[in-house]
Amino acid sequence: MSQPLIGAHMSIAGGLHLAFERGASVGCSTIQIFTKNNNQWYAKPLTDEEIRLFKSSQKIFKIKPVAAHTAYLINLCASNQDILEKSRLAFTEELRRCEMLGIPYLIFHPGAHTGAGESEGIKKIIESLNLAHDQTKNFKVKSVLETTAGQGSSIGYRFEQLRKIIDGVDNPERMKVCIDTSHIFAAGYDIRNEIVYRKTMTEFNNIVGIKKLAVIHCNDSKKELGSRVDRHEHIGKGTIGKEAFRLIMQDKRLVKIPKILETPKGADLAEDKMNLAVLRKLANKSKLPISD
Numbered sequence: 097m098s099q100p101l102i103g104a105h106m107s108i109a110g111g112l113h114l115a116f117e118r119g120a121s122v123g124c125s126t127i128q129i130f131t132k133n134n135n136q137w138y139a140k141p142l143t144d145e146e147i148r149l150f151k152s153s154q155k156i157f158k159i160k161p162v163a164a165h166t167a168y169l170i171n172l173c174a175s176n177q178d179i180l181e182k183s184r185l186a187f188t189e190e191l192r193r194c195e196m197l198g199i200p201y202l203i204f205h206p207g208a209h210t211g212a213g214e215s216e217g218i219k220k221i222i223e224s225l226n227l228a229h230d231q232t233k234n235f236k237v238k239s240v241l242e243t244t245a246g247q248g249s250s251i252g253y254r255f256e257q258l259r260k261i262i263d264g265v266d267n268p269e270r271m272k273v274c275i276d277t278s279h280i281f282a283a284g285y286d287i288r289n290e291i292v293y294r295k296t297m298t299e300f301n302n303i304v305g306i307k308k309l310a311v312i313h314c315n316d317s318k319k320e321l322g323s324r325v326d327r328h329e330h331i332g333k334g335t336i337g338k339e340a341f342r343l344i345m346q347d348k349r350l351v352k353i354p355k356i357l358e359t360p361k362g363a364d365l366a367e368d369k370m371n372l373a374v375l376r377k378l379a380n381k382s383k384l385p386i387s388d
Contacts, residue, residue, distance in 0.1 A: 100345060100379045102314070103127045104357035104368045105165070112146060112197070113153035120157040122368040126354035128163040128203070128311075131193040137169060137182050139189070142196055150197050161354055163240070163274075163311050164194050166204040173207035173220035173251065180220070183207075188228040194237040201310050203240040203274045206252035206261060217251045222264035229267050238272040240310050245282035245326035253283035253324070255303040262308065272310035275300070276358075277336060277344070278329070279313075284322040287340040297347070312355045314341060314375065330359050330367060331374045338378060345379035 103124035106115040112131065119127040132139030154160065170187050174180040187204065194202045207224075209217030225239060241261060246253030262271045277287065285299070286292035300306070316334030318327035332338035344350060355375065361367040 099125055100355070100376060101126050101352065102355045102357075102372055102375050103159070104359075104361075104365075104372065105129070111149065113149040115162075116153040116157040116159050118365065119159050122365045123372050124159060124368075126161055126163070126356060127159055128165055128356045128358070130167065131164050131190060131197065131199070132167065134167045135169070136167070137186050139193075142193060147196055154198075161201065162197075162199045163201040163203055163354060163356060164190065164197075164199045166190050166202060168205070170204060171207045171210075172204070172224035173209050173212070173217040175210045175212045180224070184224050184227055187224065188231050191228060191232045191235060191237055191239070195232070195235045199237060201238050201240045201272065201274075203242050203311060205242050205244055205250065206257070208249045209251060210249050214251055214257070217249070218257060218260050218264070221251065221261055225261070225265045225271075226267075229265070229270055235270075238310060239270055240272045240274045242274040242313070243276050243279045243283070245279045246324040247282075247326050253279070255300055259303050262304070271308070273304055273308045274311040274313060275309060276313035276315060277340065278315035278317040278334075279326060281317045281321055281336050282319055282323050282325055282327075286321055287343065288321075288337055289339055290343060293340060293343045297349075306349050309350075309353055312344065312350065312353055313358050314344065314355045314371075315358050316341075328359050331357075331371045338374070341375060342378040342381055345375055346381075 103126035105128040106118045108115050115129045170183045241258050244250040244252035262268050285296045287296050316329040316331050316336045318329045319325040357371050
């Protein structure tokens, strides 16, 4: 049986290329990274040497695909004009960095409308994406909307909101989606057993489409179903439970979708090893595979 396409978010401390070595050390076949300091708006331009090291390290460790996550500072529907402009510039720059590094997916939180209302927020997100895409014509990297827990005024906690954004942009073919298990659970989509898992995935397929799914963030949740609170937990240690992850790992439609951990961990990455081992075991657990 082939190895499942699983991995974790890896640190880029000391250089982007070191993420591959870290990923390989815990058994990742795919990884997620930040392409810059997550706590700053701007970053030094990538050098030719940094790009060369990144691409050569990826070949050595044979880890792909790589997904990038934007800085959390970015809010593509900010009501504050200064934050909105900074966000649009930063998002466009992150698309450029991904393209230079050969990273196919840039995952981002749609944004928080901060009181302007969801309709206005969605409108601004669409405008922001159109501006970014206009400045990055013919790029291969996809802009990947991540599902959210719906905390505060965050947009993206309903599949319909993601669909509106995709339908609203000028280049919908540049858009993909990332399901975060902890986020959709907190937003009210149950996946804890086969019946509700099938219901949620059918709803996703009918509204967004499995073909639009690029990445799955495999995170258990510290909080209850529908809590609208974003708190990640180790696989099987939270309120979602192992069965949901068995269903994901054995869903034939999702075999080629990278499944990436964003669970708490220390410097030695022991928790990543533990969680990846759990996912591997669930992938091979003897129950009939899911398919529709």
